[in-house]
Amino acid sequence: MMKKKLKTHKATAKRFKVTGTGKVKYNKQGNNHLKANKSRAQKARKKSTSTLSSKKEANKILKLMVK
Numbered sequence: 001m002m003k004k005k006l007k008t009h010k011a012t013a014k015r016f017k018v019t020g021t022g023k024v025k026y027n028k029q030g031n032n033h034l035k036a037n038k039s040r041a042q043k044a045r046k047k048s049t050s051t052l053s054s055k056k057e058a059n060k061i062l063k064l065m066v067k
Contacts, residue, residue: 009064
């Protein structure tokens with residue numbers, strides 16, 4: 001029997017990036033929707049990137065991003 005290929009989950013690959021040290025980096029959601037109603041501080045908070053603090057969640061994402 002032939003071994004099945006592992007495929008990359010494309011939606012996850014577009015939303016998350018892996019840093020050089022192996023951390024999972026992502027942009028916060030909600031930055032492009034209904035901006036007129038948000039304060040300047042809210043919009044500034046949404047611009048920044050974050051890293052996943054939970055090792056469990058990071059491992060799940062890395063499994064989806066198999067290359």
